[in-house]
Amino acid sequence: MAKILVTGGCGYIGSHTIIDLLENGYSVISIDDNSRSTAYAVNGIEQITGKKIKNYKVDLKNFDETRAVFQENEDITGIIHFAAYKAVGESVAEPLRYYENNMFGLINLLKCVQEFDIPYFVFSSSCTVYGNPDSIPVTELSPTKKAESPYGATKQMGEEILRDFTKIDGIRSAILLRYFNPVGAHPSGLIGEVPVGRPQNLVPAITQTAIGKLPKMLVHGNDYPTRDGSCVRDYIHVSDIASAHTLALQYLINNENQSPCDVFNLGTGNGISVLEAIHTFEEVSGVKLNYEIGPRRPGDVIAIYANNDEAVNRLGWKIKYGIKDMMKTAWDWELKIKEAEEKVKSN
Numbered sequence: 001m002a003k004i005l006v007t008g009g010c011g012y013i014g015s016h017t018i019i020d021l022l023e024n025g026y027s028v029i030s031i032d033d034n035s036r037s038t039a040y041a042v043n044g045i046e047q048i049t050g051k052k053i054k055n056y057k058v059d060l061k062n063f064d065e066t067r068a069v070f071q072e073n074e075d076i077t078g079i080i081h082f083a084a085y086k087a088v089g090e091s092v093a094e095p096l097r098y099y100e101n102n103m104f105g106l107i108n109l110l111k112c113v114q115e116f117d118i119p120y121f122v123f124s125s126s127c128t129v130y131g132n133p134d135s136i137p138v139t140e141l142s143p144t145k146k147a148e149s150p151y152g153a154t155k156q157m158g159e160e161i162l163r164d165f166t167k168i169d170g171i172r173s174a175i176l177l178r179y180f181n182p183v184g185a186h187p188s189g190l191i192g193e194v195p196v197g198r199p200q201n202l203v204p205a206i207t208q209t210a211i212g213k214l215p216k217m218l219v220h221g222n223d224y225p226t227r228d229g230s231c232v233r234d235y236i237h238v239s240d241i242a243s244a245h246t247l248a249l250q251y252l253i254n255n256e257n258q259s260p261c262d263v264f265n266l267g268t269g270n271g272i273s274v275l276e277a278i279h280t281f282e283e284v285s286g287v288k289l290n291y292e293i294g295p296r297r298p299g300d301v302i303a304i305y306a307n308n309d310e311a312v313n314r315l316g317w318k319i320k321y322g323i324k325d326m327m328k329t330a331w332d333w334e335l336k337i338k339e340a341e342e343k344v345k346s347n
């Protein structure tokens with residue numbers, strides 16, 4: 001049974017991916033310093049799969065501690081690398097923290113890949129590398145633009161580092177997965193996104209407003225050249241993102257002669273506006289959302305959604321969830337969080 005190292009395994013996409021890997025017969029270990037996540041996710045993974053996984057609470061910026069994990073686990077076949085900071089606004093305010101964390105972490109990891117001869121590597125990238133696209137839907141060949149934030153720059157640099165790294169000796173191969181907008185939660189309601197502080201992303205802002213944690217939410221602009229004036233995105237269920245990672249790994253293992261570094265878009269191919277997302281949420285939750293139209297948010301892309309033919313045709317990716325499922329599972333998860341918080345208060 002191939003052993004896979006997942007970095008950021010206690011995080012939102014990492015935990016959902018571990019579930020998919022376990023359900024597909026892989027054994028998994030995680031490295032997560034829990035600076036942006038909680039070890040609680042490991043409990044959720046065990047409740048859902050019945051399998052325990054070990055998380056090494058290690059900061060990838062600490063090379064010796066990272067290397068020690070590889071020394072203890074000589075049988076790692078592949079790595080899926082999620083561990084990185086990912087808040088666009090925060091990255092603008094604190095660029096050095098983002099470049100240090102996201103790049104030093106990746107480089108330390110790749111030094112271990114080299115020393116311990118790990119053949120397969122899947123990298124968490126983002127549609128943010130496309131910037132404001134000239135035409136949509138975007139394919140993997142669409143031009144990447146100068147990143148709009150240090151966060152986006154770390155994703156672009158990460159891709160370049162992997163292209164150069166996999167060229168050197170031909171024994172390693174990597175896949176870069178460009179996520180569009182991951183949203184929703186595991187259908188079991190046992191794990192989901194746990195935003196740190198006030199949520200910047202749309203769906204957690206919607207669910208926290210609906211549950212009363214936030215008094216209201218702002219729609220960042222409705223004067224864009226789109227069908228209803230609000231920005232258009234390609235929202236994709238986190239469990240669909242997860243299954244694509246397992247398929248990417250299987251693709252690397254089964255296709256020795258495939259190109260050293262391949263890239264795939266992970267989006268549904270459907271563009272949904274902010275206002276459409278809000279109305280879908282209201283429909284599936286039965287909750288009228290308290291929102292106002294506010295000013296545009298600097299750095300926002302007007303409209304982007306994916307052409308996902310490559311992932312569908314070459315990885316065999318099948319998308320299971322639509323926008324209603326995304327909103328329903330996100331809302332169910334928010335209700336679970338409230339239930340747990342009330343239980344803690346009553347104890």
Ligand code: WQD
Nearest residue numbers: 086088126128200201202205217218219220231274297300
């Ligand atoms: C979506 C739309 C907002 C909140 C970023 C990263 C991307 C990925 C996902 C990591 C925009 C609008 C939002 C609110 C709003 N990150 N919005 N009111 O910016 O498309 O993508 O997060 O994987 O790499 O770039 O996602 O959810 O922040 O915003 O109107 O309270 O919702 O303006 O138009 P974004 P988002």
